[in-house]
Amino acid sequence: MRKITPVAKVVAVALTVVIAAGLGLWLYSADRTAGDTGHWAGSHAPDRIEVNASVLKVDAAAREAVLRVLVVPLGRFGEDDGVAPTGELRLLSSSSLRDDRVFPAHQRISSLDIPIALTGGAVTDYPFDGYEARIEFAAVHSGEPAPVLFTLDKVDSLFSFSVKDYRATEDQGGLDVRFSRSASVLVFALFMMITMWGLAIAVFFGARHLIARRKGLVWPSFGFMAATLFALAGFRNLAPGSPPIGSLLDYTAFLWAEVVIALCVVVAVVTGAITEQGKPDS
Template identity: 25%
Template sequence: MTSSTPARRRGRRAAMVGGILALVLLYVVVVLLYASGGRIERASVASGGSGQPLVLTLTPADVDGAASHLTLRITPGPDLGSYSSDQFSMDETVHVLVTGTDGSRTITYGADEVVGAETVTLTLDGFIEQWPFDRYTTDTMIVPLREAADGEGVPIPYELAVDGRVPGWNVTAQAVELPAMATEDGLITTLGVQFTITRAASTIAFGVVLLTLMVIAPVLVLTAAITVYRGRRKIEATMLGWFGAMLFATIPLRNFLPGSPPIGSWVDYLIVLWVIAALIAGLVIFILAWLRSGPAGVAAAESASGAHVQGDRSDADAGSDGGADS
């Protein structure tokens, strides 16, 4: 007995130290994943043709999985080339055709007008119900055009560059070359970009940790309720408040998931629903134990105790009578 006690204490200390190290390691991993996620590797592609190309920088600014939208900022520059005399405006009117939005959109930069960034919203193809493993794709074609004498739009040499950072998301941009067109500037290839968007590893880790904590809560509740029901621990009515708090904290925790997956996502069917069911089951078990320990239960316990004491007295009297007879 004496030798096993120190060994047991050492085992508990080792388990505690191991748990603390695991939590620290998990914390470091989540922080590193957040710091390294969200960046977009700069990519560029040129259309060809003679003359200085017009540079259009595409910067993904925001991703809305619920609305299936990608907010994209289009910025001319940093060098407007032959289309600018002061590096701030166009020498001639240029129309930038953008597809993949809610209908095709044209951005117009007027001659001698100061140009700046324009924001467009691209439509994504994907399902947020698959959170946090949802994946979205979209294709966009971007072509700058000048007005010809007959009023038709003629492509001009240009270059598309993708850069930026979207926290919480991994964005991959792949250039797409479309059929070339013969113009007075030479053969110009129309360009497009295909975006592939997934959740960052830090977001997935955040969601997994939060869902794990949600699963631990009903395990603790059921353990406490079953222990009380079996009579191994004393019933305390204040525990009902703790059970209720655990139950009502489930929905706020679920709504705290990054990316706000809508109700009806797979996490609701596989985890959240059963967490709530387990919490209610633990509450029911505790209530049954509490009812069983009511006045009827106390009276039964007292009668059983009285019978036990009476039996002990009878045995004692019998023993004394036997001693007297002897």
């Protein structure tokens, strides 16, 4: 059998690091590209109302997302390069958004944070949960409908979104959107599941060794097992997005890992105590 040289080992380790880093950069680039991709629906007429929205935050537990919206009247509808409307501007929104907004004539328009209601999905499906929303805007300028161009992008790094349908007419722009966990959240959640099972299996084999070899009460080993039991609870709370107890993450990994580790600690200690009692006094 050919012996592996130290140089070959160093090269293999270096290649492994480079491949892992490259995979991480690829995942980051894909996630970043998805976040920078904007979607639009509506009219590109020179005289129009632009509604530029960014998804600031998605709160799955509250079934709500927050949009930061900037309204820009262009052409004959705006003045000072879209800073203010030339007449009273009323922004009408779909039922998933709470209120319509009114901008007085010749007054500067500021950005708005607008909550939208999410439908479908359940937060307990974490990290595979998904939610839907219909986001539509129309505008009325000085009592008359105005063409609208609606654009949407995202800022929240914990979620990605995809457009299921584009809703565009001359005086209305809208999107049917589906929100799902971002690639980084999925990767980290899967890593947590694998790690939890890995630690549980490690504790199981450690306890099996102590019991099979009749090692007795080996307190450093018991300390490691008990520390793992409580460390997993803290590790689980690091899950991005803070999923509630009872989510898919818990039923597929966390709860089972806790049960396995707890049983291993109890059985190993009881067996160790029985073994110690059977030993002759020195």
